[in-house]
Amino acid sequence: MDVELRHLRAFLAVARNLSFTQAARELSVSQPCLTRSIQRLESSLGSRLLDRTSRIVSLTPTGQYLLDHTQRLLAMLDSTLNAVRNSGTLRLGFSWLLPDPWAQQAIADFESSTSCQVELLRRDTPTAGIELGEVDVAVVRRIPMTKDVVVIPLFEEPRVAAVSITSPLARRRSLNWREFKDWPLVVNTVSGSTRPDDWEEGGAPEQVVTCGNYDEWLELVAANRGVGVAPSSTSRRSHHSGVRFLSIKSAPPICVYLVHSPNAQHPLLGAFLESAMVNTRQGME
Structure with missing residues (x-):
């Protein structure tokens, strides 16, 4: 069966627009070229796909069937080809x-x-x-x-605590996981790693200060709005003059x-x- 992708794309353009003029414009081809592609497709399939007069273009039942199935298949093909094209x-x-x-x-x-x-x-x-x-x-x-x-x-990853250097907690070496209920907790609600439901019932911080990203989280901790909890990698790679990181005893990992x-x-x-x-x-x- 001598059916080429260009024939199918020509048919889809006409079927979507129900107009040879608009389809030719969409595909950047001449109308005679588009007409020949449709005729070649119909000849190869042995079926009439479009009913057309000088003013009206409509799909035959066979054309509607081809549209319903080919549209999905070509979309999958285009997606696959784009994936390969961008695989670098x-x-x-x-x-x-x-x-x-x-x-x-x-x-x-x-x-x-x-x-x-x-x-x-x-x-x-x-x-x-x-x-x-x-x-x-x-x-x-x-x-x-x-x-x-x-x-x-x-x-x-182990958890660490982040506290402001102006907080009395900054004088300590470590905190206990059960102590956090006594302080406001700074929580990145979008992508943060620690939230109140990480504590067992009755042990969660009662006050929560929320933000939407890591930079806001760090600045809120530095401003002493509350205590933060983050992965241990944060203490190695975040260098904020207003924040000190402490180890946490008995904390579940992230x-x-x-x-x-x-x-x-x-x-x-x-x-x-x-x-x-x-x-x-x-x-x-």
């Missing part, structure tokens, strides 16, 4: 500090084995850009509430996850996930 870059989302040294090593190993470059994109959303289609895979420290993502647990869309199209996503898991296992050895 994989977009990794994060909402704040990537865990180290895991992230740097996983990225380096993936780029070395695939020649694909990882583009790092900060997105202050619960899934670090997955739900907006802005990234291919993302690192998060809380399981998103949405069910429209695949969640892959990686490893756990889990790090990779998330991606169940409909993810990037052809090298599997290779990145494998690199991530290999470096996770090596870090545990």
